[in-house]
Amino acid sequence: MLRASAALGCVPLGVGTVPVDAVDVVARSLVELCRKPDAAGGTYHLTHPDPVPLTDVFAAMRRAGYPLDGVDAEQWWSFIDDHAADPASSPQAALRDLTRYSMITEPEYRVPRIRALGDSGILPPPRTRPVHTHDARDHTRSRLLGGC
Template sequence: MGYAKSKWVAEQLVLKAGRRGVPVTVHRPGQMWGDSRSGACQENDFVWRFIRGSLQAGLYPRRFRLPMNIVPVDYVSAAIVALSRNPRAIGGIFHQVSPDVLGPEKILGLLRSAGYELAEVSILKWMKAIAADVTNSMFPLMRVVAEWEKVDVAEFSDVATREFLVDAGLPRPDIDEEVFSAYVAYFVRHGILPDPATVTGP
């Protein structure tokens, strides 16, 4: 996809500068969500638009291919700062990623743990419902949904990154029920997601 290609080109320029003697490090974070404690998060993220659109439709697609490696932004920023202070890190390539992929089944489980109930339907029925409502959060991204099935998602390990961060005492928070509920609470407060208490189940 274009976004990933642009990141690759930028990285090649950084690596070229490194070969010419500029002290550089390369950081490859996963998809970043908001602060894991306050829940502050930007709403115009593909997965959050998918979540919001599904809640608007009251439907959730079965067997939807949505593998995402998601990490909280507070972890990513703290990891980059810690690595920047370590002279041994110069010239290295570091991944700030989660060990687990946040797939559609886990997202549905997190939504249910937050109090939302959605009817599970086929991906085709879900897409038809989204396409029939121009106000749906996912309506402008339906072409992306169709293309997503063709994308091979790369897998990365953060073992080297974690080894450098041992002395920093920096835990890597997972997107679990507690962290997810913080995001939901933030979005509910700002009127972006409906309050689970007001949503009628399927």
């Protein structure tokens, strides 16, 4: 979504939050789950219990130098469809349903949907800095999101 937004020069408005966490936290959680015999056969959502607001992620991208206009979410998806052959947009076009599913727009839906690892005794570390600010800065340096 971030790479497509950077390429399009716009972001969808009113899209809510995404349940994400740093890859090292998820990897440690997987290792811990593998060490717990009673965890076998369970379903675990390896996400931080506090979803990240996409508005914060987009603001971090703007601070990193990406010129991004806000557009209606349906218009943004239309842009994705129009640019589905573009390498920056094609993954987002292919993941349309997953993205719509993972974006949480209704607060009452968040609690039952995200089962924190705390249910199995594994607690995520507190966020010492916003994940999205760190990610936008690093992705800008690595050119993962494209030029700005």
